[in-house]
Amino acid sequence: MKDVTFGQYFPAKSFVHNMDARVKILAVIAYIVAVFLVKAFHFLGFLACFLFVIIATIFSRVPFLKVLRSIKGILFFIILSAILQIFFNADGKILLEWKFIKITDKGLLNAGFIVARISLIVLGASLLTLTTSPVEIADGIESLMYPLKWIKFPVHEFALIMSIALRFIPTLLDETDRIIKAQKARGADFESGNLFKRAKALIPVLIPLLISSFRRADELADAMDARCYSGSKNRTKYKKMRLTWRDAVATVFIAGLIVGVVFLNKFYWLLVV
Amino acid sequence: MRIETEKLSYAYGESKALMNLALKDVTLTVEEGEFFGIIGQTGSGKTTFVQHLNGLIKLKKNSGSIKIGEFDLGEKKCDFKKLRARLGMVFQYPEYQLFAETVFEDVAFGVKNFMPETSPEQVEVMVKDALETVGLNYLKVKDKSPFELSGGQKRRVAIAGVIVTKPEVLVLDEPVAGLDPQGKREFIALLHKLHKSFVKTIILVSHDMDLVAENCTRAAVFSHGQIVAVGTPKEIFSNAESLEQTGLDLPLTAYLTNMLKQAGITAENDYTVDGLIKAIVSEINCGGER
Amino acid sequence: MAILSLENVSFSYDKHSNAVKDVSLSVEKGEYVAIIGHNGSGKSTLAKLFNGLVLPDKGSVIVDGFSTLNKKEVFEIRKRVGVVFQNPDNQLVASIVEDDVAFGPENLGIKREEIGQRIEFALSAVGMEKFRHSSPTRLSGGQKQRIAIAGVLALKPQILVLDESTAMLDPQGRKEVLEVIKKLNQDNGVTVITITHYMDEVVDADKVYVINDGKIALCGTPQEIFNQKEVIKGFGLELPLCAEIRDKLARQGVILPDGILTKERLAEELCALKRKS
Numbered sequence: 139m140k141d142v143t144f145g146q147y148f149p150a151k152s153f154v155h156n157m158d159a160r161v162k163i164l165a166v167i168a169y170i171v172a173v174f175l176v177k178a179f180h181f182l183g184f185l186a187c188f189l190f191v192i193i194a195t196i197f198s199r200v201p202f203l204k205v206l207r208s209i210k211g212i213l214f215f216i217i218l219s220a221i222l223q224i225f226f227n228a229d230g231k232i233l234l235e236w237k238f239i240k241i242t243d244k245g246l247l248n249a250g251f252i253v254a255r256i257s258l259i260v261l262g263a264s265l266l267t268l269t270t271s272p273v274e275i276a277d278g279i280e281s282l283m284y285p286l287k288w289i290k291f292p293v294h295e296f297a298l299i300m301s302i303a304l305r306f307i308p309t310l311l312d313e314t315d316r317i318i319k320a321q322k323a324r325g326a327d328f329e330s331g332n333l334f335k336r337a338k339a340l341i342p343v344l345i346p347l348l349i350s351s352f353r354r355a356d357e358l359a360d361a362m363d364a365r366c367y368s369g370s371k372n373r374t375k376y377k378k379m380r381l382t383w384r385d386a387v388a389t390v391f392i393a394g395l396i397v398g399v400v401f402l403n404k405f406y407w408l409l410v411v
Numbered sequence: 412m413r414i415e416t417e418k419l420s421y422a423y424g425e426s427k428a429l430m431n432l433a434l435k436d437v438t439l440t441v442e443e444g445e446f447f448g449i450i451g452q453t454g455s456g457k458t459t460f461v462q463h464l465n466g467l468i469k470l471k472k473n474s475g476s477i478k479i480g481e482f483d484l485g486e487k488k489c490d491f492k493k494l495r496a497r498l499g500m501v502f503q504y505p506e507y508q509l510f511a512e513t514v515f516e517d518v519a520f521g522v523k524n525f526m527p528e529t530s531p532e533q534v535e536v537m538v539k540d541a542l543e544t545v546g547l548n549y550l551k552v553k554d555k556s557p558f559e560l561s562g563g564q565k566r567r568v569a570i571a572g573v574i575v576t577k578p579e580v581l582v583l584d585e586p587v588a589g590l591d592p593q594g595k596r597e598f599i600a601l602l603h604k605l606h607k608s609f610v611k612t613i614i615l616v617s618h619d620m621d622l623v624a625e626n627c628t629r630a631a632v633f634s635h636g637q638i639v640a641v642g643t644p645k646e647i648f649s650n651a652e653s654l655e656q657t658g659l660d661l662p663l664t665a666y667l668t669n670m671l672k673q674a675g676i677t678a679e680n681d682y683t684v685d686g687l688i689k690a691i692v693s694e695i696n697c698g699g700e701r
Numbered sequence: 702m703a704i705l706s707l708e709n710v711s712f713s714y715d716k717h718s719n720a721v722k723d724v725s726l727s728v729e730k731g732e733y734v735a736i737i738g739h740n741g742s743g744k745s746t747l748a749k750l751f752n753g754l755v756l757p758d759k760g761s762v763i764v765d766g767f768s769t770l771n772k773k774e775v776f777e778i779r780k781r782v783g784v785v786f787q788n789p790d791n792q793l794v795a796s797i798v799e800d801d802v803a804f805g806p807e808n809l810g811i812k813r814e815e816i817g818q819r820i821e822f823a824l825s826a827v828g829m830e831k832f833r834h835s836s837p838t839r840l841s842g843g844q845k846q847r848i849a850i851a852g853v854l855a856l857k858p859q860i861l862v863l864d865e866s867t868a869m870l871d872p873q874g875r876k877e878v879l880e881v882i883k884k885l886n887q888d889n890g891v892t893v894i895t896i897t898h899y900m901d902e903v904v905d906a907d908k909v910y911v912i913n914d915g916k917i918a919l920c921g922t923p924q925e926i927f928n929q930k931e932v933i934k935g936f937g938l939e940l941p942l943c944a945e946i947r948d949k950l951a952r953q954g955v956i957l958p959d960g961i962l963t964k965e966r967l968a969e970e971l972c973a974l975k976r977k978s
Contacts, residue, residue, distance in 0.1 A: 453842070453874075561740075561741055562741070563740065588868075588869070589868055590740070591740045591898040591937060591938070592739070592939035593739055593937040594937075618872055619872070620872075658873065660872060663942050666964055666968070667971060670968035670971070671971060671972060674972035684949065687946070688953060691950065691955060691971065692954070692955055
């Protein structure tokens, strides 16, 4: 369990790895916007987005298969939405009819559209987590949220909570594994029975986990106090993020993608004709 | 129950690389009645090994065999629940597994899981028995929340929760970690008491060499997922050099015996403290007569 | 002059029982002091009193002239008294070693360049320079605890308090941590207060306090403490195994000199005994 890392960061030295986390986060948001901008059935827009992901992957030196594998995690969700589209879309020309199920051409197209949209978003987002360590992401989000300080939002505390949560995920996963095993050794059964029974079987795991989390929190608070923690006041930061030429290049690139998608949306007919 | 593993191997994760093997061809037999020690550094595979014994880590295909009494853990129809009722396992810091509202309910957890048909009266008898065996006053603690007990008492409750179904094999992973000297001494006394009663076989996983030398009838040394030595404490610790390669220290008794030997004094003993003292005393006295 | 002193300190978590009762002690600069006691004897509460994590109900705790009772001075005290706790997992705040070590200096508002220097100093003091960019979750218990020590050292404390910091480690990890602490005490002149129930960690101390039921029950050199075997046993403690063996031999008529606390010394004396006879 020790190797379960949040977002599966893939350490490497690459153009994308070296980019500023803030730019990467903004770029992914912009990319997701681009994917959403693609109008229905204009698959060329999706092709542009896909090309963008491929190029970014090449520059990130992450094996393409690793990026693709991110889809595996939500495969069930993708298939489910596709099925819903296929079976419950009554519009369009009917291709197949059986009892109350109608499969139409529009339904199939919609399904393809949804699958493409979700997959592209997941690919882009996973490229972010693959090339950016959780700590960098947390720092990036903190920095991006900095303006919120003006409306008294506790940016520093929020960021600290995030980074402590990230730090403790592997520790708590380990602990969960240990408690599950200990209760199994005492005859606990997590695999049989109905949903209610299974949920009930989790109590002997959840309670010890909760108690140990409180204990850890208590001890961590003491350790932080002992190291002179007193909130964000007069605090300095050791790590500073710096923008470089890479970030400028990436920004131009992502702007190009958005313009391209908008262009394809508007002048799609030009290319088709 | 006799415990027998043959060529047991186990790899973490998907990788098949040899370096990632947590266990490699572990063949070991522990006879009924033994007080068996399993020693090795952290990460040597000793915990992975014992967690195979009650199926917490499932035996994979072509990874060897495990037979415990009449249970064949490689078989599909192997009844793990039955096995776990007879082979109890105490984890490191077992007090962290306590969860119920009262001590009684926590100890009864195992009975309810393993023997759901037990009558409430019988459950009470069993829980009372278990709590008294670990040295707690049944009436005083049964209705308390396990979380308001002291650290040492919590650990006793956790042990009671494992021995409540009277397992004939008891596996303990670093059971004295975190206990103070007196707590440790009392705990070891408890183990011997259990060993004389319904627990026939004890398997003790530890990196405390003094503890193993003093208490175990035999022991196995794990290093990098393999067994590098099996035998009585004397057999294992006599070979200081091979032990040092695994990064383990000698127990104090073995260290002293070795030093004496180097100085030309043979004080043969079984590496328990009393054995060593007896050997030294007789050696000194003999020397005086000569 | 004492760098840390407790004067008639009492403290209780609740009204019914006192965790610490009327304790007075003083620690000199550069000393290596051990505090021993069974679990629940109140010894860990002392660690929290030393740096103002808990405040005395009665009496006072003075560090380098500052009192923990004075709220404004609490950070002056915590800068001077670094406390390392029992569970290494529950002391590390960051997912990367250098970020964790930086946590203390960041809290003090120290400039970036100097934080970098302090990280370097602290990590090399505990021999963990190589792991500067690693994730602590992948390290062994002993290594994690050394990072926790580095995190405290980055505050440049004069006193290092170890509150059962070896209790959860394996023998290898314990050895690593003890070596680091001895080195800090001897080479860097850091005052060390170690709170433990491992008797063999007490052997090298300049002074030992035995705590029982919240009170100082005994105080002296390790030698003086271990000469009172029965008293120690009454406090739920035990002699180091070496001293135990010496004792058992004595009862069988094989008398070895007093003050054998280490295995090397015991072996030496045993060999000498034979030669004499």
